[in-house]
Amino acid sequence: xxxxxxxxxxxxxxxxxxxxxxxxxxxxxxxxxxxxxxxxxxxxxxxxxxxxxxxxxxxxxxxxxxxxxxxxxxxxxxxxxxxxxxxxxxxxxxxxxxxxxxxxxxxxxxxxxxxxxxxxxxxxxxxxxxxxxxxxxxxxxxxxxxxxxxxxxxxxxxxxxxxxxxxxxxxxxxxxxxxxxxxxxxxxxxxxxxxxxxxxxxxxxxxxxxxxxxxxxxxxxxxxxxxxxxxxxxxxxxxxxxxxxxxxxxxxxxxxxxxxxxxxxxxxxxxxxxxxxxxxxxxxxxxxxxxxxxxxxxxxxxxxx
Amino acid sequence: xxxxxxxxxxxxxxxxxxxxxxxxxxxxxxxxxxxxxxxxxxxxxxxxxxxxxxxxxxxxxxxxxxxxxxxxxxxxxxxxxxxxxxxxxxxxxxxxxxxxxxxxxxxxxxxxxxxxxxxxxxxxxxxxxxxxxxxxxxxxxxxxxxxxxxxxxxxxxxxxxxxxxxxxxxxxxxxxxxxxxxxxxxxxxxxxxxxxxxxxxxxxxxxxxxxxxxxxxxxxxxxxxxxxxxxxxxxxxxxxxxxxxxxxxxxxxxxxxxxxxxxxxxxxxxxxxxxxxxxx
Amino acid sequence: xxxxxxxxxxxxxxxxxxxxxxxxxxxxxxxxxxxxxxxxxxxxxxxxxxxxxxxxxxxxxxxxxxxxxxxxxxxxxxxxxxxxxxxxxxxxxxxxxxxxxxxxxxxxxxxxxxxxxxxxxxxxxxxxxxxxxxxxxxxxxxxxxxxxxxxxxxxxxxxxxxxxxxxxxxxxxxxxxxxxxxxxxxxxxxxxxxxxxxxxxxxxxxxxxxxxxxxxxxxxxxxxxxxxxxxxxxxxxxxxxxxxxxxxxxxxxxxxxxxxxxxxxxxxxxxxxxxxxxxxxxxxxxxxxxxxxxxxxxxxxxxxxxxxxxxxxxxxxxxxxxxxxxxxxxxxxxxxxxxxxxxxxxxxxxxxxxxxxxxxxxxxxxxxxxxxxxxxx
Numbered sequence: 001x002x003x004x005x006x007x008x009x010x011x012x013x014x015x016x017x018x019x020x021x022x023x024x025x026x027x028x029x030x031x032x033x034x035x036x037x038x039x040x041x042x043x044x045x046x047x048x049x050x051x052x053x054x055x056x057x058x059x060x061x062x063x064x065x066x067x068x069x070x071x072x073x074x075x076x077x078x079x080x081x082x083x084x085x086x087x088x089x090x091x092x093x094x095x096x097x098x099x100x101x102x103x104x105x106x107x108x109x110x111x112x113x114x115x116x117x118x119x120x121x122x123x124x125x126x127x128x129x130x131x132x133x134x135x136x137x138x139x140x141x142x143x144x145x146x147x148x149x150x151x152x153x154x155x156x157x158x159x160x161x162x163x164x165x166x167x168x169x170x171x172x173x174x175x176x177x178x179x180x181x182x183x184x185x186x187x188x189x190x191x192x193x194x195x196x197x198x199x200x201x202x203x204x205x206x207x208x209x210x211x212x213x214x215x216x217x218x219x220x221x222x223x224x225x226x227x228x229x230x231x232x233x234x235x236x237x238x239x240x241x242x243x244x245x246x247x248x249x250x251x252x253x254x255x256x257x258x259x260x261x262x263x264x265x266x267x268x269x270x271x272x273x274x275x276x277x278x279x280x281x282x283x284x285x286x287x288x289x290x291x292x293x294x295x296x297x298x299x300x301x302x303x304x305x
Numbered sequence: 306x307x308x309x310x311x312x313x314x315x316x317x318x319x320x321x322x323x324x325x326x327x328x329x330x331x332x333x334x335x336x337x338x339x340x341x342x343x344x345x346x347x348x349x350x351x352x353x354x355x356x357x358x359x360x361x362x363x364x365x366x367x368x369x370x371x372x373x374x375x376x377x378x379x380x381x382x383x384x385x386x387x388x389x390x391x392x393x394x395x396x397x398x399x400x401x402x403x404x405x406x407x408x409x410x411x412x413x414x415x416x417x418x419x420x421x422x423x424x425x426x427x428x429x430x431x432x433x434x435x436x437x438x439x440x441x442x443x444x445x446x447x448x449x450x451x452x453x454x455x456x457x458x459x460x461x462x463x464x465x466x467x468x469x470x471x472x473x474x475x476x477x478x479x480x481x482x483x484x485x486x487x488x489x490x491x492x493x494x495x496x497x498x499x500x501x502x503x504x505x506x507x508x509x510x511x512x513x514x515x516x517x518x519x520x521x522x523x524x525x526x527x528x529x530x531x532x533x534x535x536x537x538x539x540x541x542x543x544x545x546x547x548x549x550x551x552x553x554x555x556x557x558x559x560x561x562x563x564x565x566x567x568x569x570x571x572x573x574x575x576x577x578x579x580x581x582x583x584x585x
Numbered sequence: 586x587x588x589x590x591x592x593x594x595x596x597x598x599x600x601x602x603x604x605x606x607x608x609x610x611x612x613x614x615x616x617x618x619x620x621x622x623x624x625x626x627x628x629x630x631x632x633x634x635x636x637x638x639x640x641x642x643x644x645x646x647x648x649x650x651x652x653x654x655x656x657x658x659x660x661x662x663x664x665x666x667x668x669x670x671x672x673x674x675x676x677x678x679x680x681x682x683x684x685x686x687x688x689x690x691x692x693x694x695x696x697x698x699x700x701x702x703x704x705x706x707x708x709x710x711x712x713x714x715x716x717x718x719x720x721x722x723x724x725x726x727x728x729x730x731x732x733x734x735x736x737x738x739x740x741x742x743x744x745x746x747x748x749x750x751x752x753x754x755x756x757x758x759x760x761x762x763x764x765x766x767x768x769x770x771x772x773x774x775x776x777x778x779x780x781x782x783x784x785x786x787x788x789x790x791x792x793x794x795x796x797x798x799x800x801x802x803x804x805x806x807x808x809x810x811x812x813x814x815x816x817x818x819x820x821x822x823x824x825x826x827x828x829x830x831x832x833x834x835x836x837x838x839x840x841x842x843x844x845x846x847x848x849x850x851x852x853x854x855x856x857x858x859x860x861x862x863x864x865x866x867x868x869x870x871x872x873x874x875x876x877x878x879x880x881x882x883x884x885x886x887x888x889x890x891x892x893x894x895x896x897x898x899x900x901x902x903x904x905x906x907x908x909x910x911x912x913x914x915x916x917x918x919x920x921x922x923x924x925x926x927x928x929x930x931x932x933x934x935x936x937x938x939x940x941x942x943x944x945x946x947x948x949x950x951x952x953x954x955x956x957x958x959x960x961x962x
Contacts, residue, residue, distance in 0.1 A: 015485075020400065023390035023455070027409040030452040034424035037431055051430060107323040110316035120567075122320070124560065129327050131556045134513050135530050136549040139537045140330035143337065146541070150333060183327065241417020243516050248537065258419045265423065265520075275427070278420045289415055475653055476686035478673045480751065481703030494690045577734045 042275035043068040053271050072276035082277070085260040086284065092171060092246075092256060093239035096178040100186040100235050101228065103179070108190035108227075109220075112197070123191060130184045138177050138248050145173050145249065169251025177245040182238070186231040193227025194220070233292050237285055257281050331553055338546035355547040362544065368532035372512055375443060375528060379450035380507035384500060386451065387458035387507075392488070394459070395466040413456040422520035425449045429521055442525040449521045450514065454507035461506060465499035466492075600665065604629035604787055605650070605755060610659035612645050619645040620656070621811035627804075632781060632788045634802035636795060638834075642811040643791045644759065650789060651680045651757055663754055674703070680757040684764065685744035687732035693719070693743050694728040700751045718746040721780060738769050745777065749784065756781065758790035762797055774800050795835045799823070807831055829960050832881040837916075839887075839927045841880040842962065848874045853959065855880055859925035865898035867954025872961075882957035884916060887929035889942065890949045897951035903927070905946045917942065919950060 044053040058065045076082045111122045129137060144150045145168040152164040167173050197220060205215040243258035250256070257277065264274035341352035359365060390410050413421060429445050469492070477491045478484070493500075515530035522531065536542050605627035612620040620642045627633045635643040648654040650661060652673035661668040668676060679700065687696050697718050701711045719725045722742035732740055741764070748756060761777060762770045778801050781788050792798050798805050799819040807814045807822060807830075815822060815831045826832035829840060843857030843864065855864040855878060864880055872878065894900055906926065907918035910933075917929045929950055935941060942948060 016397070019389055020393050020397065020406070023386045023393065023410065024402075024406055026386055026452070026455075027406075030425065030428070030448060031409055031413060034428035037427045038420070038424045041427060103319070103323055103326070106316050106319035110320045113316070121564075124564065125324060126327070128556065128560055129331065131509060131560070132331065132553055133530065133533070133549070135515055135533050135537075136334070136545070136552060137331070139533070139541075139545060139549065140334040142537065143541045143546075144330060144333060180326065180330070183323070237415050238417065241419050243419050244534070248534075258417065261419050261423065265426075271427070274423060278423050281417060282420060285415065285417065470684055470686060472682040472684050472686035473688060475651075475673070476680070476682055476747075477688070477699065478653075479651055479678070479680045480700030480747070481674045482699075483672070483674050486703070491688060495688075574733070577731075581734055581736045581739070 038275045038278055041272050042072055042279050043070070044272045044275075045069050046270050046272050051271070052269060069272065072273050073280070075273070076276060076280055081255070082260065085255045085257045086280070088171075088255050089240050089242075089257040089281075090284070092174055092178065092254070093236050093242070096175055096182070096239055097186075097232050097236045099175065099179045100183050101232060104183055104186035104190055104231065105228075108187045108194055111187075112191055112194035119195070123188075126184050126187050126191075134181060135244065137181060138245055141173070141177055141180065141249060142168065145176070168249065169253065171250060171254045174246050174250035174254045174256070177249040178235075178239050178242060181245065182235040185234040189230035189234065190224065190227040193224050193230075197223055229292060229295055233288065236288055240285060241281060331549075334546055335550045335553060338543065338550040340543065340546075343543060355543040356551075359544050359547045359551075364527075365529070365532055365544070365548070368527045368529045371443060371526055372529040375446050375450060375518075376508045376511035379447050379454060379511045380504050382447075383451045383454045383458050383507040384504045387455050387462055387503060388500065390455070390459045391462035391466050392492075394463050410459050411456055413453045414460070416453075418453075418514075418516040419520075421453055422449070422517040425452070425517065426520045442523050445521040445523070446518050446526060446528065449517050450507075450511040453514075453517060454510045457510060458503040458507050461503045462496065462499055465496050469495060601629040602626060603662070604664055605633075605789065606660075606662040607646070607650075608660040608662065610646070610649060610656045610661060612642075612649060612654055613657045618811050620649065622659075623811070623813055625806060625813065625816065627787065627789060629787055630785050631803040632778065632790065632801055634798040634805045635789065635791045635808055636793070636798040636805050636834075637808035638793060640810075641808040643793075643808050646808075647680075647757055647759060647789065647791045650755070651678060652676050677751075677754040678757060679748040679751055679753040679755075680759060681741075681744045681748045681761060683760040685732075685740045687740055687743055687747070689732055691731075692728065693724060693730050693732070693735070696732070696743060697747045697750050700747065704751065714750060718750045721749070721783075722746045737765050738773060741765065741773060745780065749780075749786065752784075753786065756786045756788045758788060760792055761790055761801075762792075762794070770797070771800075777801070799835075807834060809834075824958075826881060826958060826960065829879050829881065829962075832958065832960065837884055837928060839882045839884065841882065841925070841927075843878060843880055845872050845874050845876045845878055845959075848872055852954075855959070859921060859923045860901050861922070862898075862900060864957075865954055866957070866959060870959050872959065877962040879960045879962050880957050881960055882927075882952060884928040885914075885930040886956035887927065887950050887952050889917060889919075889929050889931045890951065891942075891946075893949050894951045898954060899956070900949055900951040901927070902947065902949050905942055905944055905948060908942075908944065915941075917948070919948060 040056060041053050043056060046052060047054055054067075054069075056066055056068065058067060107126070111119060111126070114122055142149075146152070147164050147166055147168060149168070151167070152161075155161045156164065167176075201219055201223070202215050205219050206212070210218065241258045242256060243262060246254040246256040246259050247262075258281075261274050261277045261281070264270045264277060337348075338355055339351050339353070340348055341354060342349035390406075394407060394410070425445070425448075429448075473495065474487050474491055477487045482490060513530065514528075515534050518528045519531050519534065522528070533545055533548070537545055603626045605625070607623055607625040607627075610620055610623050611618065623642075623646060625633075635646060637643045645654060649656050650668075652668070652671060656669065663676075663678065668678075688699065691699070694715055697715045698711050701714055706714070715728075716725065719728055722745055724739065724742050724746065727735060727739060727743075732743070735743065741761070758777075762773060765773060774797060790798075790801065802819065804816060804818055805822050806816045809830055815827050817825070822831060823835055826835070832838045833840070841855075841857050841859050841864070843855040843859075845853060846856045846863055847854040848870075850869050852868070853866040853870050853872070855866070857864060857880070888894070893902070901921050903919040903921040905917050906920045909916040909918075912933070914933055915931050917931055919927050919929060921927065927950060931942065933941065
């Protein structure tokens with residue numbers, strides 16, 4: 001009886017670990033291990049061989065030597081093309097995020113104040129484009145922004161400009177593409193936050209003499225901070241590492257870090273360098289993520305006490 | 306809602322501008338898919354010829370078929386793994402390594418695509434170096450897609466499970482069902498809508514991915530986004546316009562159907578509430 | 586309405602006295618003691634209420650009985666059988682949840698049948714039993730409905746039927762009226778007690794609502810910070826509280842602090858700065874002269890008169906400061922010369938306010954020798 005019970009108990013705890021270990025092992029194998037490989041290769045030397053990098057450990061004179069190659073990282077810090085790529089990425093992602101916020105906030109606010117029946121449709125209209133292939137939405141702008149494209153034709157036709165503007169293959173095109181692709185990601189968290197705002201708070205503010213604009217600045221805006229932060233994160237993080245948009249719209253003059261990484265790997269065949277670029281990109285992204293966690297953590301604490 | 310809280314002209318104007326910004330490019334794309342000229346910005350007459358050309362493009366059709374297969378398989382596996390992960394995150398007692406588990410499951414959400422792509426590619430090459438086989442191709446894309454979509458699905462399912470009234474599961478246990486039975490008879494049926502939307506999310510993410518697929522796949526497998534990407538790199542192409550229009554119509558149709566179902570459910574819910582109130 | 590088990594079962598064996606036996610149960614969560622060394626014996630067939638404010642440990646104790654929590658130390662016995670190591674799905678105990686926890690994807694019938702199905706009961710038997718249970722709670726015609734198509738009261742009936750279907754040895758009720766509005770509450774309290782008594786099932790309920798505990802339970806355990814403060818019948822708890830906490834938790838009460846002056850066999854006097862006269866108690870108590878005590882006096886035990894009562898030991902004069910009108914009676918807040926305020930009930934026998942007392946009236950308060958309870962300070 002007792003042995004049976006013990007057996008049942010161990011079987012139970014085994015099944016518990018089985019449930020845990022399947023997703024756990026998957027993520028270790030396909031996420032943690034690949035990441036460690038990238039980390040490892042970033043410290044290796046490029047060689048002409050298969051695979052095209054050196055190992056970190058060497059057996060010589062009966063001792064194991066570990067050789068860490070730091071030149072990849074040093075290069076990242078001194079060479080202009082890398083520094084430019086990082087700064088450009090941050091600048092383009094940052095300004096695009098700001099533009100998304102400026103366009104997205106009024107949209108989210110207006111949708112949140114629509115009557116409940118039309119609210120869902122209005123929100124659906126925001127989400128719908130993101131169901132259409134990302135690539136195709138970016139592609140749609142190629143025909144518009146070309147030098148002989150529709151936008152220039154329109155502007156020339158109206159007579160605002162005399163010579164066609166060069167937008168395609170400039171950073172401006174990349175800005176347009178990023179704002180266009182990521183705008184829904186900004187609107188959704190903002191909407192989720194704004195729709196929950198207790199309108200009685202605004203009524204209280206009006207009752208105490210605040211004009212609508214003042215009530216917005218002192219009540220609505222501060223209370224929607226969480227939505228703003230979440231929206232900015234959702235836009236900023238993928239935008240920094242964006243590869244497709246600068247490749248298709250930005251042209252060679254838009255140097256972003258995602259493209260730099262792909263170039264190192266596919267064009268230069270320099271795996272260690274590509275790995276180092278990836279590691280530094282992650283370190284850069286840690287900054288906004290930690291700030292985000294910090295803000296969230298502080299608000300959680302504030303709510304508990 | 307009282308008139309006090311309606312938004313002014315500025316808000317309505319911004320909303321209109323936003324919608325125009327979101328939809329005009331797509332609309333233009335659709336219009337020019339019927340353009341008989343090759344040059345995508347000059348209108349020279351109505352024609353279906355790019356649609357016909359599209360359906361004669363075997364490479365394109367093949368790529369679409371590969372994409373569908375990968376998306377279907379990876380979404381299915383992803384939902385199964387994500388369900389386990391979400392149950393572990395929301396229902397299991399804390400265990401050793403729980404923090405790492407949570408971090409591993411959600412980290413792909415904030416990982417730039419290029420980094421995920423590079424790391425998976427490097428791993429696949431390392432592994433195939435060990436075994437001396439070429440592991441690139443559809444299998445690689447499938448594995449990569451399961452890994453990165455699983456994070457998204459886990460978030461969807463975790464939030465559904467977290468808001469699920471725990472006393473439902475306790476009640477089933479109280480009435481004599483063991484944990485496994487509770488999961489299959491109570492939990493799973495109740496979260497089924499979330500499972501379906503999680504599957505759809507994984508499916509569309511997989512169908513949509515170009516970066517990861519381009520990195521990890523070898524010459525043996527080309528997905529539709531990879532094919533589109535390599536085509537449009539060379540400039541606008543009317544065949545892609547035709548393809549895009551087809552996709553848009555598909556999505557629009559799905560949206561209308563979805564909206565219709567939602568509307569019907571809402572009506573039924575209201576009727577049920579009235580029914581319950583009347584007999585109170 | 587409160588059930589009277591004495592009438593139903595004239596004699597009880599020792600085993601029936603300890604039908605549910607909670608033996609030194611303690612439950613800790615990460616160092617926080619939710620249930621602190623609780624021992625209770627619950628009789629067969631009684632409706633036993635765990636009463637207390639939020640966070641007092643009553644729900645944790647109930648969840649220990651159901652098997653959702655495992656006691657850190659101590660044992661739980663049901664009908665002599667140890668329960669500690671049994672998972673919830675193997676205990677002959679069923680619970681009606683506060684939220685009812687009706688399975689949303691199943692019909693009323695399927696909900697009630699769920700527990701029976703887990704036991705592997707043959708289909709025809711299940712059908713018969715479900716019908717019997719739905720009959721009991723008068724929900725037969727709703728058998729095909731889904732939970733969201735029912736009103737709150739109907740959902741509660743279904744939840745009750747589901748938890749009774751397996752004929753549990755012990756029925757647990759978690760805040761049974763918590764999700765109902767006030768009007769429906771009193772009606773359902775009556776119905777629930779009737780059904781439970783009809784089946785003779787032993788029942789432990791958790792509630793924060795003293796009125797609910799008083800009307801439904803045969804006995805009440807008053808809980809505070811994880812401990813049992815007092816166990817007794819509703820009138821014992823109300824009329825003979827053993828602590829200031831118990832006196833103040835249930836109903837309203839005047840607490841007068843004082844010191845025992847005379848401690849005799851058949852009477853006691855208490856001196857208090859609040860009152861001009863000594864408080865006279867008409868029976869002996871276990872205390873000593875000079876002991877600091879609290880004298881607890883319910884407002885309805887005080888008589889309010891215009892003129893000084895001639896024959897009362899216990900009296901005080903004061904001014905009406907506040908009147909709370911409740912229709913059937915009013916509560917006067919009377920300020921004594923010492924500054925102490927006492928609450929006193931006054932039955933509104935007359936219809937016209939002009940014939941009653943009003944603000945700033947001088948009144949006399951008086952009470953009998955056995956009207957109050959002496960509690961340790």
